[in-house]
Amino acid sequence: MAKRFLDIGLADTTPHPLNLEIDSAEGVWLETVDGRKIFDAICGVGVSSFGHGNKVITDLLHTQVDSCLHTMVYGEFINKRTAEAGELLSSLLPDQLNTTYFVNSGAEAVEGALKLAKKHTGRRKFVAFNGGYHGNTSGALSVSSNAERKAPFMPLLEGVDFLEFNGSLFQIDDSYAGVIVETVQGDAGVRIPDKAWLQELRAKCDEAGIVLIFDEVQCGIGRTGKAFAFEHYGVVPDILCLGKALGGGVPIGAFVSSREMMEGLSDNPKLGHITTFGGNPLATSGAVGALRLLTDLDWNRIETQGASWEKQLLAHNSVKTVRRIGLYFYVEMESADVVTETVMKGLDEGVLLFWFLSVPNAFRLSPPLNMSDDEAELGIELILKSLPL
Template sequence: MQPENKFGSFLDLGLAATTPYPLNIRIESAQGVWLKCEGGKKLFDAISGVGVSNFGHGHPDISDALHQQIDLNLHTMVYGEFHHKSTLSAAERLTSLLPETLNAVYFVNSGTEAIEGALKLAKRITGRRKMLACTGGYHGSTAGALSVSSNLERKAPFLPLLPEVEFIKFNDVSSLQEIDSTVACIIVETIQGDAGVQIPSPTWMKMLREACTKSGTMLILDEVQCGMGRTGAPFAFGAFDIAPDILCLGKALGGGMPIGAFVASRENMSKLSHSPVLGHITTFGGHPVACAGASAALGLLQKMNWTDVERRGELWEKRLKSHPEVKEVRRIGLFIAVELKDADAVKKTILKGLDVGVLLFWFLSVPSAFRIAPPINMTDEEAEEGIQLICEALN
């Protein structure tokens, strides 16, 4: 569809598509697992706005919390000066779900800003400059986050980015030798999202943690996409029985509101408070309305029934694997990549999905697969309806 406006926002002018095949869907409203488009068409949201609407659209707990906070106040002062109940409540709920060592939360405005804050914090804690990242990793689009992301094509026009960044192979034991006492941090997506739901081995994760502890290197886990219940647990690192030094969150954290966070120990986080005063300044960080959304979303996360999530994930995996067009399914919880036998069929499947009534989406870096990440609180009936639509799109 061609953009209708001659003068408009970057998006309205048709300049903001994230893939060569812009969907250009006009949304009227959204409820639960359903997106309602202008003209009356309904789409099952099988990607949750790319990992944001983990609790569906318009959840009453989230809507009520937002309305209440809007009636109280919006922005009052730059982050770090005033206290708001919603910010405190979001931090309390978040830390209640994390290991004791992760007890200091710094709220920012997006996933990519959480990564920026985490990289800066690691430099402050260690006094070192060199940073390691992993092949296949995606961490955002601002200069620091792009520097530690691995897709060269996306970086090339913006070079030079941050110096002293090196890449090691994700999930490769011998590469861990690179982690030594010269390295400030290594940043790793616990489950790689953009690379097509790549799940590391428990052994590699344990060895990664050990190598960081031994060399005093900060282990930064990026759970912007795979956190907040996506993998069938509150946070993905729990399944590996390790904890990061710094955890980055975003996307689903705000229950649909824009917010990110980096979390560390209070002792480590205190390094950012002085010399210079507040080493990461943000006007809107900890915004009371975004935090009201986060607090409500975290309240839902605390109450999730993980057995239900896994049962629905298993059902979708089984049905997808038995489809003749499907080559491989990678899944953890309700985070799913579907590799097709014919890579050209990815575009056809996504476009046919729009016809039959289900929203699927590309991975930025994996042309042979499409992503599935439905709301984790869908009911059994919705799960059945959703997988039927996906199979119809694949037919």
């Protein structure tokens, strides 16, 4: 394979891609074209949470491929899998989150949520949080905090104010349409909010008539050891953004609200959000599979495996800190160079580790949520072997 994607006529996102050429993937394993087996401790950054090639998902996909693919733009025709995915999602969520708009990606879910908050309130401004990452389309980038990554693309959305995650909420008043927050911040290094802080945020939004948006594109769908991260905090958002693991490996996003709020997108003007592939039957077949599997996850096993990995990582002298919730890990090391060494050694040892975008001196872990205890033991053994002595 060429060194850079650009050399074969494909866009690059980085001058130094890992460039692994994957032949197949099954369960916790990736297999390269040259026959190497690599334990996947990343899951495509939180996508393949139910393991690669999970038959519950692939059977639904095969059936759908044999039935039909795209038949019409979203919002005109209906497919039974799209309806089923929406019903399943509602059945897993609190009553007020009963209406789903399926879209194509996490970033599009965020775009839809921002538009819906504006439409609902008639206001324009947003509160977002330092460390937050919400995607790379212009609206999603506007509410993301990494200034260096935004600089070349300015101007973005106006009227976005950034507050400290877990910090003072004093500034929030009724001039804002919405507050957007990752329930657990991912790219900032698995930053876990205080329960009281999220509850205060909910109360502030209620007081000022602000739409509270939880971005669970990465921390939702089981990653934190509960079906949705907000369940840890006893706080329900007005809009929930999902993506990544929701499609079981097929591209998808979704934003979910009350029916009353979502109606704002179909009227005055109609077609308030249009997306050709939203609710695509193949994508929502993947979602049906993922949501069925979500209900079968063993939360006790996830917690036991997570706690065991955490303990073993913390006991290693090259690891400075671990932050963890469920099977979602931030592992801090001495420096960015040590992290890169570790990721590269991981590939030699047969385990995939990966960087954060915004925290250079730590690596992330987000292994499959349904790995067996034997697989979990093997996974941590390979990770420990990859750490510097």
